[in-house]
Amino acid sequence: GESVGLHLPTLSVQEGDNSIINCAYSNSASDYFIWYKQESGKGPQFIIDIRSNMDKRQGQRVTVLLNKTVKHLSLQIAATQPGDSAVYFCAENTYNFNKFYFGSGTKLNVKP
């Protein structure tokens, strides 16, 4: 199957700082990517997505960057807040497989 992984299992940041969560994917044919946030006891919540014809997409306080050359995806969270503490997953989908593969997740810990 496809492999989507994360570099850092745990990331601790100070409240107000910017956070960067990274994700590597293995299938160069993947054409759609999503970042999810999962809080304890809840299902994954959609944050932002990006298609392979883009290299950057911005949302509210979040930016996703896609580098297809090195097959790398990142999620930037500006002015990180305690409510951002959660596990973040990247997911990829490929047209010919048409199912999502998820990374192992990065836990973001925001210190007040």
Added chain:
Amino acid sequence: KAGVTQTPRYLIKTRGQQVTLSCSPISGHRSVSWYQQTPGQGLQFLFEYFSETQRNKGNFPGRFSGRQFSNSRSEMNVSTLELGDSALYLCASSLVGGNTDTQYFGPGTRLTVL
């Protein structure tokens, strides 16, 4: 619009039993996917249903099965439960399940097998 709902939220079963989990997708969504989430394996794809047909399947044994009804609600069944089946089972819905369709998740069913 209501989100994806899953019932029950928690289940405790013993080895050898079988279990049925239910998922109601977002209104208008016709694709339902099921995932198993464990600390060791992360989120793993079980199967996807669209128009009452299983369209995609992950690498799980035949003990895991599912179905979808005409109103797009879906159930998954696990027979002959094993300790390793203890996990959070997540359901996700999307409009038509296209590869660029956003999937929205439910809160999950926490299954504990004793």
